[in-house]
Amino acid sequence: MERIIFGDNQFFAVNHISDEKSRAQSIKFKDDSAIIKTLDVAIAAGINTFMCTTHDRIANICEIIRKDPVKYQDFKIYPCMPYAHKYANAVTEMGIAGTLKQYVPGNFLGSILKGGVAYISKDYISIMELMIDAEMKMFKGINTPVIFIQNVMTDLLLGLGMDEFLIGFANYVRQKYNAEPGFITMNLPKLLDVLEKGGISNPIICASINKANFRMSGGKELYEKVLSEGRCRVIAMQVLGGGAIPASEALEYVSNLPNVESILFGASSKQNIENTVDTIRFYDQQRKEEVIMQ
Amino acid sequence: MVKIALIGAGKMGLSHLSILGAHPDVQIVGVCDTSKIIVDVLERYSGFKCYSDYLKMVEEAKPDAVFVSVPTKYHYTMVKELLKRNINVFTEKPFCLNPNESGELVLLAKKAGVVNQVGYHNKFVGTFKEVKRLVASSAIGEITHFQGEAYGPVVIKKKSETWRSDPSEGGGCLMDYASHVIDLINDIISPIESCKSSILKSIYSKNVDDSVYALVGTSSGATGIISVNWSDETYRKMSTSVTIIGTEGKIVSDANELKVYFKGDVLPKGYSKGWNVKYVTDLTEEVDFYLRGEEYSAQIDYFIKSVKRENKNNVNTFDSAWKTDTSISLIKNQSRI
Numbered sequence: 001m002e003r004i005i006f007g008d009n010q011f012f013a014v015n016h017i018s019d020e021k022s023r024a025q026s027i028k029f030k031d032d033s034a035i036i037k038t039l040d041v042a043i044a045a046g047i048n049t050f051m052c053t054t055h056d057r058i059a060n061i062c063e064i065i066r067k068d069p070v071k072y073q074d075f076k077i078y079p080c081m082p083y084a085h086k087y088a089n090a091v092t093e094m095g096i097a098g099t100l101k102q103y104v105p106g107n108f109l110g111s112i113l114k115g116g117v118a119y120i121s122k123d124y125i126s127i128m129e130l131m132i133d134a135e136m137k138m139f140k141g142i143n144t145p146v147i148f149i150q151n152v153m154t155d156l157l158l159g160l161g162m163d164e165f166l167i168g169f170a171n172y173v174r175q176k177y178n179a180e181p182g183f184i185t186m187n188l189p190k191l192l193d194v195l196e197k198g199g200i201s202n203p204i205i206c207a208s209i210n211k212a213n214f215r216m217s218g219g220k221e222l223y224e225k226v227l228s229e230g231r232c233r234v235i236a237m238q239v240l241g242g243g244a245i246p247a248s249e250a251l252e253y254v255s256n257l258p259n260v261e262s263i264l265f266g267a268s269s270k271q272n273i274e275n276t277v278d279t280i281r282f283y284d285q286q287r288k289e290e291v292i293m294q
Numbered sequence: 295m296v297k298i299a300l301i302g303a304g305k306m307g308l309s310h311l312s313i314l315g316a317h318p319d320v321q322i323v324g325v326c327d328t329s330k331i332i333v334d335v336l337e338r339y340s341g342f343k344c345y346s347d348y349l350k351m352v353e354e355a356k357p358d359a360v361f362v363s364v365p366t367k368y369h370y371t372m373v374k375e376l377l378k379r380n381i382n383v384f385t386e387k388p389f390c391l392n393p394n395e396s397g398e399l400v401l402l403a404k405k406a407g408v409v410n411q412v413g414y415h416n417k418f419v420g421t422f423k424e425v426k427r428l429v430a431s432s433a434i435g436e437i438t439h440f441q442g443e444a445y446g447p448v449v450i451k452k453k454s455e456t457w458r459s460d461p462s463e464g465g466g467c468l469m470d471y472a473s474h475v476i477d478l479i480n481d482i483i484s485p486i487e488s489c490k491s492s493i494l495k496s497i498y499s500k501n502v503d504d505s506v507y508a509l510v511g512t513s514s515g516a517t518g519i520i521s522v523n524w525s526d527e528t529y530r531k532m533s534t535s536v537t538i539i540g541t542e543g544k545i546v547s548d549a550n551e552l553k554v555y556f557k558g559d560v561l562p563k564g565y566s567k568g569w570n571v572k573y574v575t576d577l578t579e580e581v582d583f584y585l586r587g588e589e590y591s592a593q594i595d596y597f598i599k600s601v602k603r604e605n606k607n608n609v610n611t612f613d614s615a616w617k618t619d620t621s622i623s624l625i626k627n628q629s630r631i
Contacts, residue, residue, distance in 0.1 A: 159312025
């Protein structure tokens with residue numbers, strides 16, 4: 001994985017600290033061309049991996065990328081599924097069974113809902129596999145070396161003790177898409193134990209990691225301990241801690257943590273993108289020099 | 295270990311179950327749901343003992359406390375049965391279909407001496423907690439007027455019907471969405487006890503209201519406007535906010551960001567004259583397990599601690615939810631005039 005990965009929250013008005021900023025982003029990125037323009041800025045700054053949710057609009061972005069194979073030759077997307085609000089709103093409107101009917105392709109689910117089919121464990125894992133395929137459709141022809149399950153789903157399954165789905169996700173993504181499975185979570189220490197128990201060693205985990213102790217369930221110290229053990233390949237997200245600490249201080253902290261392979265961030269302006277990239281590179285360089293000096 | 299059972303594994307129920315499942319002091323002893331597919335998945339993959347009859351579950355599993363997350367119309371009967379058996383109860387919001395039912399349950403809970411809580415999770419949001427603290431300490435002086443708002447994209451086109459679109463089951467924007475705002479105002483300022491006028495408007499739904507606009511008064515003499523619309527797709531998810539105007543300042547807050555303006559020089563600690571901005575990230579305590587917002591984990595943790603008699607059990611009590619049901623019914627009745 002690359003050291004710096006570009007995220008998509010800003011494109012879809014996801015802002016953890018301000019509804020006003022969220023609306024401003026929604027206006028700024030109304031047209032797909034604005035998203036592409038920002039992605040191009042990120043690429044020019046040396047970032048070639050885009051981590052994004054399976055939002056409907058990403059399908060349009062994929063279309064643009066497919067049409068220009070030369071320009072996007074080295075470009076990679078890490079899909080993150082599912083886009084939770086799509087399903088959450090559907091569940092509110094149609095209930096859980098209604099949502100499954102709407103989103104699971106094919107009609108064998110219909111017979112399960114009617115109770116006409118013998119229930120074997122494999123059925124539910126198969127339903128998940130069908131849903132993965134449905135979410136992956138938009139990425140056809142695009143390089144997706146790591147495929148993630150979103151934190152709301154990871155953590156829901158984690159709390160419910162449904163480890164088999166997490167393991168099933170990993171197996172299917174490897175087998176069908178020849179990709180590495182990734183897990184986004186707000187509960188890194190707990191998830192890692194469960195994945196290891198399920199036979200997944202050194203998993204790719206993307207988690208909130210920041211100096212502000214924001215969304216690090218169990219606390220920053222526990223996270224630092226787990227990181228120091230080097231049991232997983234970590235992508236740090238929410239590194240600014242929701243904006244609670246100055247950016248430079250926040251990036252210094254996360255850049256210097258052991259075993260954080262990549263840093264995920266999103267930004268709207270050219271200046272912010274370039275500043276963030278430069279700052280991370282500066283601290284990385286500084287650390288390398290310190291190692292050489294020792 | 296606190297033994298917990300849950301009735302209704304729908305959207306909220308599953309969220310509660312997941313948080314409860316990860317809680318170190320909780321043992322889940324039973325789940326009751328009428329959906330075959332849900333029960334099948336929960337039994338197979340989570341290993342929970344599942345039931346289709348909640349009374350049978352209570353009898354067999356002998357829980358210390360029960361979570362009730364079924365459509366509102368069932369709350370009254372189910373909670374009453376649980377109280378009869380002296381079981382601690384956490385129920386989803388809104389509490390009951392009308393304040394008579396909720397009033398009766400308040401008395402029963404008191405008689406049974408059990409822990410009781412309703413799932414108005416906004417009271418566990420850092421910014422709103424701080425708003426309550428500021429108002430309670432008269433930091434912005436006497437409250438003259440307020441605006442309570444919530445907008446979101448629940449019903450954005452004419453479509454299939456669920457219990458949320460049936461008024462007799464507790465559906466509609468007033469019961470489902472506006473209840474959050476009303477409860478928040480009741481808690482932060484004081485209970486809404488009069489309604490001068492109100493409009494309940496259907497936009498896409500056939501049988502229920504999709505938006506609520508009301509002019510109300512509280513027991514403390516403040517007046518305010520309630521403006522709620524769940525058919526607003528310019529919002530990505532539910533956005534709840536309060537604006538409170540006092541003689542010494544003004545508060546504008548949503549779940550993420552708190553803005554306070556102080557007119558004078560008498561200030562609470564950490565604030566200065568003029569505008570102040572605080573973010574939920576600064577006002578939120580870390581939780582042990584995060585699913586969809588710290589507040590969801592915090593309210594469950596609070597309930598568990600109450601059952602273990604480790605706190606006072608005075609947040610989101612049946613009594614406060616009964617007052618909210620009363621305010622809801624005032625707004626509903628006024629709209630018919």
